[in-house]
Amino acid sequence: MSGRLGVIVAVRGDEEARAVARIDGHPGLVVVRRCADLVEAVAVARAGLGRVVVLSDQPHLDADAVAAIRAAGAGIVGVGEAGRLEALGVRTAGEDLAAVVLGAVERPAPVFVPPPERGGGAIVAVWGSGGAPGRTTVAVNLAAEAAHAGHRSLLVDLDTYGASVATALGLADETAGIAAVVRAAARGDDAGSLVARHTLEVAPRLGVLTGLARAARWPEVTGPGLERTWPALRAAADVIVLDLAAPADAGAGGPGALGPRRDAATLAALAEADAVVAVGSAEPHQLIRLVQALLDHEGPTPIVAVNRIRASVAGARPEDAIAAALGRHAGVSEVWPLPYDPRAADAAARDGRILAEVAPRSPLRRAIASMATVVVEAARASRDAPVAVTD
Numbered sequence: 001m002s003g004r005l006g007v008i009v010a011v012r013g014d015e016e017a018r019a020v021a022r023i024d025g026h027p028g029l030v031v032v033r034r035c036a037d038l039v040e041a042v043a044v045a046r047a048g049l050g051r052v053v054v055l056s057d058q059p060h061l062d063a064d065a066v067a068a069i070r071a072a073g074a075g076i077v078g079v080g081e082a083g084r085l086e087a088l089g090v091r092t093a094g095e096d097l098a099a100v101v102l103g104a105v106e107r108p109a110p111v112f113v114p115p116p117e118r119g120g121g122a123i124v125a126v127w128g129s130g131g132a133p134g135r136t137t138v139a140v141n142l143a144a145e146a147a148h149a150g151h152r153s154l155l156v157d158l159d160t161y162g163a164s165v166a167t168a169l170g171l172a173d174e175t176a177g178i179a180a181v182v183r184a185a186a187r188g189d190d191a192g193s194l195v196a197r198h199t200l201e202v203a204p205r206l207g208v209l210t211g212l213a214r215a216a217r218w219p220e221v222t223g224p225g226l227e228r229t230w231p232a233l234r235a236a237a238d239v240i241v242l243d244l245a246a247p248a249d250a251g252a253g254g255p256g257a258l259g260p261r262r263d264a265a266t267l268a269a270l271a272e273a274d275a276v277v278a279v280g281s282a283e284p285h286q287l288i289r290l291v292q293a294l295l296d297h298e299g300p301t302p303i304v305a306v307n308r309i310r311a312s313v314a315g316a317r318p319e320d321a322i323a324a325a326l327g328r329h330a331g332v333s334e335v336w337p338l339p340y341d342p343r344a345a346d347a348a349a350r351d352g353r354i355l356a357e358v359a360p361r362s363p364l365r366r367a368i369a370s371m372a373t374v375v376v377e378a379a380r381a382s383r384d385a386p387v388a389v390t391d
Contacts, residue, residue: 075104120234163211170352
């Protein structure tokens with residue numbers, strides 16, 4: 001076995017014997033484990049017992065399983081029907097199985113092959129500090145204002161801790177539309193048709209993909225699944241607004257732990273977004289949280305919006321005081337102040353409607369409308385900017 005490349009086999013049916021014979025028949029390869037199922041194959045790869053996993057299409061094979069194997073440092077080669085395997089980014093082999101296995105180590109393929117350019121709609125991620133600074137209120141009304149301005153808009157609830165877009169809009173939907181779409185994409189199915197099926201039209205040019213009805217379902221919305229969902233979301237609208245949770249849980253055991261991360265949706269969305277709106281609240285303890293979130297953020301500079309601004313918590317000229325504090329402690333050069341308007345916010349929450357419907361002249365509504373124009377323009381400019389290609 002010395003000097004031979006270890007191969008893990010997870011092939012169903014009669015094809016397994018043929019695959020094993022071809023691998024063991026090559027002087028540079030050896031089968032180290034014939035696995036009963038995909039779960040065993042992932043575990044063996046994580047244990048470092050083999051350099052390549054040879055598998056066939058089977059139950060539970062999805063983008064998450066492919067990502068788990070590659071994260072363990074193993075290459076992947078498929079045998080049998082190529083359709084869904086290749087849709088998941090797995091190269092398939094025929095009679096040249098041994099050569100493809102060797103090539104999987106020399107030139108490992110990426111988990112997903114992104115399109116050469118983003119195209120389609122622009123993605124805006126509404127994110128921010130922990131607590132309840134009003135992220136959902138901003139996300140809902142930013143999407144509504146984009147629709148009011150004439151853009152086909154899609155609001156997606158990606159909060160894996162406490163999805164609340166459906167409640168904010170008075171929707172009784174319990175299907176967790178985003179989970180259905182991500183599951184389909186992770187299996188290699190057509191995510192676009194699922195986006196169309198699960199999008200709820202709540203206003204002219206404004207659709208909604210609802211979030212998780214129960215927070216315990218967060219493992220259904222995985223990073224690898226979302227990577228395959230972005231093109232379908234971009235194809236569905238001109239502007240896609242994502243309502244995100246504030247990262248708070250790195251996952252059981254940290255980045256190297258087994259299994260999905262609860263913050264995977266937030267992290268994947270921040271990486272994909274063309275523009276990020278970071279929302280904080282004007283209360284001193286909330287501003288401290290916002291400063292920390294901004295300092296921890298990796299990526300393009302967010303557009304910062306501070307909600308519930310009022311003199312009673314920030315002193316005289318609260319907008320100036322908050323902007324100065326964020327500039328001094330977080331390097332923020334511009335802050336969008338969102339005025340404290342409890343009457344309008346309470347009316348919208350009570351009726352499950354957007355601010356433009358219940359309080360069209362509200363100072364809060366006007367501030368979000370102004371910010372929406374700038375955010376959409378920034379997101380579209382970022383989407384259309386040329387992307388550097390590296391080998």
